[in-house]
Amino acid sequence: xxxxxxxxxxxxxxxxxxxxxxxxxxxxxxxxxxxxxxxxxxxxxxxxxxxxxxxxxxxxxxxxxxxxxxxxxxxxxxxxxxxxxxxxxxxxxxxxxxxxxxxxxxxxxxxxxxxxxxxxxxxxxxxxxxxxxxxxxxxxxxxxxxxxxxxxxxxxxxxxxxxxxxxxxxxxxxxxxxxxxxxxxxxxxxxxxxxxxxxxxxxxxxxxxxxxxxxxxxxxxxxxxxxxxxxxxxxxxxxxxxxxxxxxxxxxxxxxxxxxxxxxxxxxxxxxxxxxxxxxxxxxxxxxxxxxxxxxxxxxxxxx
Ligand code: 13P
Ligand code: SF4
Numbered sequence: 001x002x003x004x005x006x007x008x009x010x011x012x013x014x015x016x017x018x019x020x021x022x023x024x025x026x027x028x029x030x031x032x033x034x035x036x037x038x039x040x041x042x043x044x045x046x047x048x049x050x051x052x053x054x055x056x057x058x059x060x061x062x063x064x065x066x067x068x069x070x071x072x073x074x075x076x077x078x079x080x081x082x083x084x085x086x087x088x089x090x091x092x093x094x095x096x097x098x099x100x101x102x103x104x105x106x107x108x109x110x111x112x113x114x115x116x117x118x119x120x121x122x123x124x125x126x127x128x129x130x131x132x133x134x135x136x137x138x139x140x141x142x143x144x145x146x147x148x149x150x151x152x153x154x155x156x157x158x159x160x161x162x163x164x165x166x167x168x169x170x171x172x173x174x175x176x177x178x179x180x181x182x183x184x185x186x187x188x189x190x191x192x193x194x195x196x197x198x199x200x201x202x203x204x205x206x207x208x209x210x211x212x213x214x215x216x217x218x219x220x221x222x223x224x225x226x227x228x229x230x231x232x233x234x235x236x237x238x239x240x241x242x243x244x245x246x247x248x249x250x251x252x253x254x255x256x257x258x259x260x261x262x263x264x265x266x267x268x269x270x271x272x273x274x275x276x277x278x279x280x281x282x283x284x285x286x287x288x289x290x291x292x293x294x295x296x297x298x299x300x301x302x303x304x
Contacts, residue, residue: 001031007268008035014275020080021055022271023070025062026217027237027263032061034243036271042218043069043115044130048300050074059271060282063262065091067282068119072289072296079282082270086262090116090202093172094150099124102147106168109145112137113295114154116174119284121149123291128299131201132216135161140302153178157201157208176258177202180235185210188233188255195254196229200236211235224251237263 008031015022015036023046024037033040039049043066050058050070057078060067065088067081099111099121113125114134122128129137134154138146139162146165148155150172159167180203189195189210198220199211208214213223217236221244224232228248233255234240241253274280284292 004031004035004268007031007272011036011268011272011275014272015059018057018275018278019055020057020059020275021053022059022061023049023053023066025066025263026221026243027239027260028061028243028266029239029264030242031268032266032271033239036268037061040243042130042132042216044132044216044299044303045218046070047073047115047130047296048303051300053077057275057278059274061266061271062086063088063091063260064282065116065118068284069115069122069296071282071284072119072122072292075284075286075289078278080274080278080280081282082267082274082280083265084280084282086265088116088262089175090114090150090172091118091121094121094170096120096124098170099149102149102168102170106145106147109143109147109168110141111147111149112141113149114151115296115299117150119288119292122295123288125149125295126298127302128295130216130299132219133299133303134158134201137299137302138162138165138167141165151202153204154201156205157203157214160205174202176237176260177207177235178204179258180204180207180256182206182210184256185233185235192231192233192254194229195231195233196224196227197233197235197255198223203235207235224248239263 050073063086071079110126149170155169197211238257
């Protein structure tokens with residue numbers, strides 16, 4: 001921590017000077033999560049929080065689609081992302097043309113797009129969802145057929161939870177979660193009896209089927225805080241366990257995890273630079289933002 005202390009102090013000082021607030025995703029490293037974040041959460045919590053910010057500047061410590069979502073919901077505020085290259089394999093997997101393709105293939109079916117998409121894709125969709133409300137959003141659609149984009153695994157996991165709907169999907173995947181296999185989980189459990197396995201729903205369905213619980217990043221944290229298992233394996237991004245292990249000394253976090261190369265682009269140094277220079281402001285075309293806002297707001301209204 002000594003090496004981080006000067007950055008943490010400088011960022012917290014600049015935050016006050018700039019009237020800025022730092023929204024940080026649960027995948028940020030501990031020095032960001034504990035040291036400088038004003039609000040931490042999953043995608044849904046950060047989107048809702050972005051509608052309630054009073055500060056003039058939002059520093060989004062997460063990936064680009066999260067900063068865009070904050071800008072869509074707060075067009076009048078300055079939204080900074082410390083590294084504009086912090087993308088997402090899901091957001092990169094589909095464009096507005098892809099949405100049009102799906103609509104042509106399944107006429108009349110509503111498009112439910114994961115928030116892990118660009119503003120253009122959100123604008124072309126009927127409603128958004130996150131990992132914490134996907135089943136609820138899909139179940140609320142009137143149509144029997146529902147198009148889910150872009151995560152094929154989230155769509156298939158939701159299909160299990162909402163069997164009354166015919167769900168069709170885009171073939172995108174998260175580079176972090178698609179790498180876990182059911183076989184490795186089974187082997188892990190065999191060697192570590194009593195381990196509670198908790199998987200994010202971006203994992204393949206056969207991986208989720210091996211888990212004791214599946215939920216959004218905040219859902220995973222809440223589950224561990226509530227259950228306090230002796231041993232827990234978080235089948236998700238590596239910072240999750242690091243961020244909560246100090247407050248849960250009785251839980252031993254074991255097992256493999258994967259790093260998100262995009263989330264890990266956000267560092268204290270870059271946060272400091274963005275607050276100092278005020279560079280890296282995210283802009284969204286106002287016409288696109290208006291349509292994207294409808295899709296995000298519909299989701300927020302249904303999730304409250
Ligand atoms: P959550 O909404 O569960 O935080 O997920 C966001 C994400 O990018 C997970 O890979
Ligand atoms: Fe995208 Fe996966 Fe990284 Fe989340 S963990 S930002 S879904 S690549």
